[in-house]
Amino acid sequence: MTLYFKKLRENAILPERATPYSAGLDLCACLEAPLEIPAGSTVMVPTGLAVQPSDMDTALLVYPRSGLASKFGITLANAVGVVDSDYRGELYVPLHNISAEPFLAEHGMRIAQLVVTPVLFPETKLTEMLDETDRGTNGFGSSGIQ
Numbered sequence: 001m002t003l004y005f006k007k008l009r010e011n012a013i014l015p016e017r018a019t020p021y022s023a024g025l026d027l028c029a030c031l032e033a034p035l036e037i038p039a040g041s042t043v044m045v046p047t048g049l050a051v052q053p054s055d056m057d058t059a060l061l062v063y064p065r066s067g068l069a070s071k072f073g074i075t076l077a078n079a080v081g082v083v084d085s086d087y088r089g090e091l092y093v094p095l096h097n098i099s100a101e102p103f104l105a106e107h108g109m110r111i112a113q114l115v116v117t118p119v120l121f122p123e124t125k126l127t128e129m130l131d132e133t134d135r136g137t138n139g140f141g142s143s144g145i146q
Contacts, residue, residue: 001116002054008090011107012048015114024063024113027093031107037097042077045111047091053116056085061115062093068111073099076112085119 003025005014011032015025029035030048037043051060062081068074077094093112097103105111135142 001058003060003116004052004054006050006052007048008050009046009048013108015049022113024115026065026110027062027091027112027114029093029105029107029109029111031105034107035105037074037095037103037105039097039100039102042094042096043105044092045095045105047093049091050088051083051091051114052088053085057119057121058085058116059083059119060085061117062091063113063115065110065113072103073097073101074103074111081112083114 007014009030012030013028015027017025027047027049030046035043035045053060060083062076062083064075064079075096075098077096081093083091091114095103095105095111
């Protein structure tokens with residue numbers, strides 16, 4: 001499989017893996033000037049890139065970078081972003097600052113990671129009955145924590 005990236009901004013940086021077996025490709029901020037993310041705020045950070053996967057039965061998942069989250073309190077506003085295989089617009093990353101201090105994003109900073117995953121496209125049907133299971137309708141917390 002191949003990911004085809006198109007630069008929408010001249011200074012955009014092509015995503016790369018930090019190591020040969022990193023699950024994600026690092027997405028970098030594409031900025032003309034440093035961008036402040038105030039404490040408790042969310043800012044949409046551009047990457048300057050659009051992408052097209054060669055296989056349409058995939059989704060591109062955008063995850064936070066663990067170092068930014070654990071060291072600076074910078075995570076994604078939507079926990080995990082989903083980029084559909086037919087989306088051709090610019091990739092933006094909604095960075096959220098959960099710390100008590102402002103954070104400065106700079107051009108070229110690795111701000112998120114892009115992971116490709118297969119997607120199933122099931123048929124949907126309305127039904128009056130679902131199979132019975134031992135769990136049944138027991139929901140949140142019903143299986144305990146131990």
